[in-house]
Amino acid sequence: MRSLCAILGIISxxxxxxxxxxxxxxxxxxxxxxxxxxGFIAFYLSKKQNLTNKKVQLIFLLTIIALIISTYKAIFYxxxxxxxxxxxxxxEQGKENALDELDNIEITE
Amino acid sequence: MTYLFRILVLFSIVSISAQNNAFQEDEKLVFxxxxxxxxxxxxxxxxxxxxxxxxxxxxxxxxxxxxxxTYSKWDNFFKIRDIYESYVNPKSLAPYLYQRDIDEGxxxxxxxxxxxxxxxxxxxxxxxxxxxFESGFWDRNDNIKFxxxxxxxxxxxxxxxxxxxxxxxxxSRDSFTILFDNKETEITLTYLGKETINTxxxxxxxxxLAINVSNSDxxxxxxxxxxxxxxxxxxxxxxxxxxxxxGNGELKIKSVSGLKN
Numbered sequence: 001m002r003s004l005c006a007i008l009g010i011i012s013x014x015x016x017x018x019x020x021x022x023x024x025x026x027x028x029x030x031x032x033x034x035x036x037x038x039g040f041i042a043f044y045l046s047k048k049q050n051l052t053n054k055k056v057q058l059i060f061l062l063t064i065i066a067l068i069i070s071t072y073k074a075i076f077y078x079x080x081x082x083x084x085x086x087x088x089x090x091x092e093q094g095k096e097n098a099l100d101e102l103d104n105i106e107i108t109e
Numbered sequence: 110m111t112y113l114f115r116i117l118v119l120f121s122i123v124s125i126s127a128q129n130n131a132f133q134e135d136e137k138l139v140f141x142x143x144x145x146x147x148x149x150x151x152x153x154x155x156x157x158x159x160x161x162x163x164x165x166x167x168x169x170x171x172x173x174x175x176x177x178x179t180y181s182k183w184d185n186f187f188k189i190r191d192i193y194e195s196y197v198n199p200k201s202l203a204p205y206l207y208q209r210d211i212d213e214g215x216x217x218x219x220x221x222x223x224x225x226x227x228x229x230x231x232x233x234x235x236x237x238x239x240x241x242f243e244s245g246f247w248d249r250n251d252n253i254k255f256x257x258x259x260x261x262x263x264x265x266x267x268x269x270x271x272x273x274x275x276x277x278x279x280x281s282r283d284s285f286t287i288l289f290d291n292k293e294t295e296i297t298l299t300y301l302g303k304e305t306i307n308t309x310x311x312x313x314x315x316x317x318l319a320i321n322v323s324n325s326d327x328x329x330x331x332x333x334x335x336x337x338x339x340x341x342x343x344x345x346x347x348x349x350x351x352x353x354x355x356g357n358g359e360l361k362i363k364s365v366s367g368l369k370n
Contacts, residue, residue, distance in 0.1 A: 023182040024146055026149040027146055027151075029149070030148075079141070081154075081178040081180055081181060082178065082188070083184075087176065087178065094194060094210055095172070098194070098196055098206050099165060101221075102165045102168075102206055103165050104167065105165060106168060107198050
């Protein structure tokens with residue numbers, strides 16, 4: 001049980017770290033919380049059985065890293081649109097083509 | 110992103126007439142499009158709606174332009190650069206030319222509709238990239254008959270804003286027809302009442318409208334797709350919630366400028 005929780009905790013923590021580095025960093029909170037839960041269970045069982053808890057330390061370390069990165073991004077990250085140069089060229093071309101198409105249009109009221 | 114646009118559009122109307130007191134040229138509305146990822150709303154793209162006047166040799170038309178651009182963090186995953194525009198009669202908002210120029214994750218598509226009101230036909234051009242043709246594009250031309258009152262996606266969005274919604278009773282419905290993907294699609298809008306919501310441009314009393322699409326798999330659920338228009342003369346679309354086959358999302362107003370009232 002202790003090993004299972006530790007393994008699940010490590011997997012969740014690694015997933016949280018990976019997600020925190022990606023654009024969908026918001027999703028890192030879910031595995032991070034799961035990692036914390038598994039970590040606490042593994043920690044409790046380790047203490048009860050008087051065993052070492054190196055894996056638990058690793059879980060907490062990774063989870064804290066993931067939470068710090070995700071929280072930092074959530075607070076300070078300003079969403080900015082990417083390069084729109086090509087879009088602007090297409091907009092201008094679209095307008096020119098449209099004006100050619102519409103040149104002889106007579107509006108009916 | 111195609112969904113986002115369809116949705117904005119599909120959030121049409123409660124007809125009852127209309128003179129355009131809602132917007133004018135040089136108006137600019139900026140939205141944030143978000144998508145629900147595992148229960149967390151994630152900002153995905155910026156949607157802009159802009160108006161401007163264009164002069165041809167014989168007429169002055171209103172250009173209604175919508176663009177969608179993914180935020181830079183998403184560009185490496187799924188880059189979207191979409192343009193939807195409509196050239197309309199400034200008074201009646203009847204469309205004369207509609208252009209859809211989309212580039213979504215490398216998938217390119219161009220659609221053009223020329224509306225001819227003398228024959229009630231639309232000359233349609235659909236263009237996609239193809240290695241099978243020397244030009245690099247595959248073109249398909251069609252002529253489509255349309256019913257009176259049919260509009261394109263973009264002009265429908267703006268048309269919604271010109272409606273006298275204050276005359277509608279709660280629960281009243283109306284239907285509208287949009288030409289999309291060379292097919293006429295009927296949408297039904299239901300007026301759900303007024304609601305005050307907090308937006309980036311302040312607390313706004315809004316008309317709450319639910320939209321349903323007939324014979325389409327674009328929008329899911331009954332009254333799951335809702336649009337909030339400010340309950341003033343401008344009828345700014347400040348918030349929209351939508352549910353599609355692959356999840357649900359939101360459109361939130363970010364900034365406005367050039368308002369008529």
